[in-house]
Every structure is written in C-alpha cells, then in structure tokens.
Amino acid sequence: MKKVTKKLSHLQNLTTVYIYKKYCKKHYF
Incomplete structure (x- = not known):
C-alpha cells in the first residue's frame, strides 16, 4: 500500500x- x-x-x-512546462511554453512563447 505504501x-x-x-x-x-x-x-x-x-x-x-x-x-507546468507545457503551460510555461504556451505562456512565454
């Protein structure tokens, strides 16, 4: 279980x- x-x-x-990486790429590029 652990x-x-x-x-x-x-x-x-x-x-x-x-x-997070995908969002950053979308956000910055």
Missing part, C-alpha cells in the same frame, strides 16, 4: 511538472 501511494505521488509530480 509503495503504491509513493508511486502514485511520483506520477502526480511528473504530471504536474509536465503540465
């Missing part, structure tokens, strides 16, 4: 970073 939560949290972080 491992799954950690994995999910990591995935969520990656998604957030991806969306």
Whole structure:
C-alpha cells in the first residue's frame, strides 16, 4: 500500500511538472 501511494505521488509530480512546462511554453512563447 505504501509503495503504491509513493508511486502514485511520483506520477502526480511528473504530471504536474509536465503540465507546468507545457503551460510555461504556451505562456512565454
């Protein structure tokens, strides 16, 4: 259970970073 939560949290972080980068590119370029 703990491992799954950690994995999910990591995935969520990656998604957030991806969306953030995409937003920044859209915003600045």
